Structure formats: C-alpha cells, structure tokens
Amino acid sequence: MNVNAKLFMALSNQTRLNILQWLKDPEKEITSVSSEEVRYMMKEKGGICVADIAENAGLAQSTISKYLSDLHNCGLLISERHGKWTYYRRNEENIQELSKYIAKEL
Amino acid sequence: MNVNAKLFMALSNQTRLNILQWLKDPEKEITSVSSEEVRYMMKEKGGICVADIAENAGLAQSTISKYLSDLHNCGLLISERHGKWTYYRRNEENIQELSKYIAKEL
DNA sequence: TTGACATTTCGATGATTCGCGATACGATGA
DNA sequence: TCATCGTATCGCGAATCATCGAAATGTCAA
Numbered sequence: 001m002n003v004n005a006k007l008f009m010a011l012s013n014q015t016r017l018n019i020l021q022w023l024k025d026p027e028k029e030i031t032s033v034s035s036e037e038v039r040y041m042m043k044e045k046g047g048i049c050v051a052d053i054a055e056n057a058g059l060a061q062s063t064i065s066k067y068l069s070d071l072h073n074c075g076l077l078i079s080e081r082h083g084k085w086t087y088y089r090r091n092e093e094n095i096q097e098l099s100k101y102i103a104k105e106l
Numbered sequence: 107m108n109v110n111a112k113l114f115m116a117l118s119n120q121t122r123l124n125i126l127q128w129l130k131d132p133e134k135e136i137t138s139v140s141s142e143e144v145r146y147m148m149k150e151k152g153g154i155c156v157a158d159i160a161e162n163a164g165l166a167q168s169t170i171s172k173y174l175s176d177l178h179n180c181g182l183l184i185s186e187r188h189g190k191w192t193y194y195r196r197n198e199e200n201i202q203e204l205s206k207y208i209a210k211e212l
Numbered sequence: 213t214t215g216a217c218a219t220t221t222c223g224a225t226g227a228t229t230c231g232c233g234a235t236a237c238g239a240t241g242a
Numbered sequence: 243t244c245a246t247c248g249t250a251t252c253g254c255g256a257a258t259c260a261t262c263g264a265a266a267t268g269t270c271a272a
Contacts, residue, residue: 008117013260017111020212050219063261065220084218084269099209106126106201119230156249169231171250190239190248 001075001094003101010074015057016067020076022056023048023090032056046080047087107181107200109207116180121163122173126182128162129154129196138162152186153193 001007010016022029026048027038032055041048054064068088071077075094080087107113116122128135132154133144138161147154160170174194177183181200186193 005118005120005123008114008123009259011114012111012118014111015260017114017212059260060262061218062220062222062263065218066261069220081219081269086219095212096209099205099212102208103202103205106123106205115229121230165230166232167249168233168251171248172231175250187239187249190246192249 001097003098003105007074007076007098010070010076013067015059015064016071018057019053019064019067019071020090022053023077023088030056041087042089045082045085045087047078047089049085049087053088107203109204109211113180113182113204116176116182119173121165121170122177124163125159125170125173125177126196128159129183129194136162147193148195151188151191151193153184153195155191155193159194 011020026042027035030038030048030052032052038048038052041052050065050068051061053068054061057064068077068079068086072079072088076091076098077088078091080089132148133141136144136154136158138158144154144158147158156171156174157167159174160167163170174183174185174192178185178194182197182204183194184197186195
C-alpha cells in the first residue's frame with residue numbers, strides 16, 4: 001500500500017470514517033437491511049453493497065459510490081462485483097500496514 | 107489524543123507530512139541552518155523554530171505558521187515558546203497512540 | 213433486443229482548503 | 243517608551259472537496 005497525503009485525505013471525512021467503522025461489524029451497524037441479509041452478503045458476496053451503505057449514511061447513492069471508490073483507490077477497502085452489485089469490505093491487511101507505517105515511518 | 111477527521115485532515119497535505127518527516131531527524135533534514143544550530147535548538151529549546159521550517163519548505167512564513175499550528179492542535183507536534191521564538195517538535199507519544207488507534211479502532 | 217435495476221460518471225453549486233501578503237500581537241533591547 | 247523582530251492572524255483569490263440530481267454504463271432476465 002502507498003501511504004501518502006491522498007490516503008489521509010480519504011480518512012479526513014466523518015462519513016468515510018463511519019463507513020470503515022460500520023464495516024467492522026456490519027451485522028450490527030448496517031441497520032437498513034436485516035442482519036440475516038447482512039450476514040449473507042458478507043459471507044457469500046464478500047461485503048456490503050453500495051445502496052445499503054448509502055441508506056445507512058443518509059446521503060445520495062452517487063456520493064457514497066464516490067466515497068467507496070476513494071476508499072478503495074487508496075487501499076482501505078476491497079471491492080468485489082457480483083452481477084449488478086458491487087460489494088465492499090475492509091482491507092484489514094492494509095489497515096494494519098498503515099498502523100505500522102505510522103509507528104515507524106511517519 | 108483525539109483521533110478524528112480533523113487529525114487526518116492535518117496529515118492530508120504533503121508539506122505537513124514533510125514537516126513531520128523533517129522533525130524526525132532535523133539535523134540532517136533542516137538544511138537552512140547549520141547542523142550545530144539545529145542540534146542546539148533541539149537540545150536547548152526543544153524544537154525547530156517557525157522561520158527555519160518555512161525556509162526549508164520554501165513556503166511563506168504565514169503558511170507554515172498555520173500548518174504548524176494545525177499539527178499542534180491535533181496533537182502531532184509539541185510547541186514551546188522561548189521569547190520571540192516558537193519551537194516545534196514531534197509528539198512521539200501521540201504518534202504511537204495514533205498507530206495503535208488505527209490498528210485496533212479504525 | 214429490450215427493460216429494469218445497481219452502480220458509476222458527469223455537471224453544477226456551495227463549502228473548504230491552499231498559499232500569499234498585509235497586518236496585529238508579543239517579546240526584547242535600546 | 244519605542245523600534246525591531248519572530249510569530250500568529252486576517253482577508254483574499256485560486257484550487258479542491260462535498261453533495262446533489264441527471265445521465266451513462268453495465269448486467270441480468272424476459
């Protein structure tokens with residue numbers, strides 16, 4: 001992962017921070033769909049889809065699509081497309097790498 | 107330290123990231139004054155003064171003063187005033203705290 | 213091929229940030 | 243007290259970001 005100003009920019013918005021938080025425990029935090037559905041998406045599709053995250057955030061779907069794309073571009077999220085849907089989940093490896101970078105290189 | 111969007115905003119600018127880097131090894135990185143002077147400032151004054159960092163950055167004094175204030179306000183730098191001068195150094199404790207926050211809470 | 217649907221991209225507008233020069237503040241020394 | 247010097251703050255125009263709705267793209271199913 002490339003740790004740079006752009007990455008920190010992605011983290012400098014409360015909604016994008018919220019998204020990262022929600023995806024830590026989506027079954028609990030994504031309340032716009034049932035936890036069964038959330039569990040299914042996470043296990044079978046590898047993440048939560050854009051519309052559900054947008055619903056949770058209360059912002060326009062196009063805004064959230066952009067945010068998710070930003071978080072994906074800087075390596076903080078992994079995206080997986082299944083048919084019409086794009087599912088996003090955390091990139092735990094890169095988050096740990098970021099932590100180590102800050103401890104040693106920042 | 108309070109880890110929030112404002113903190114990441116402070117890190118989302120290349121010059122501010124550079125400043126943090128320079129203050130890791132100022133004797134080597136602050137080239138606008140002699141290394142003797144840098145050593146003296148670090149040891150006796152507890153940091154590097156605004157003008158020298160501005161010189162190093164090649165940006166206006168007012169710009170760098172603001173950047174240093176931002177980095178100080180979010181806990182990444184410590185400032186110490188001696189007479190007319192304000193000296194800034196890294197807040198290593200908070201930087202490690204930030205690293206741990208990212209590893210566990212982000 | 214067409215229709216429907218999820219997502220992405222585009223264009224617009226208001227808000228925020230960047231970086232500057234000018235100015236105000238605070239400390240020193242004559 | 244006053245002049246000077248380092249720093250902090252203010253106000254500005256330019257650039258970037260936030261957010262929306264509309265339009266374009268991609269995918270499935272009929």
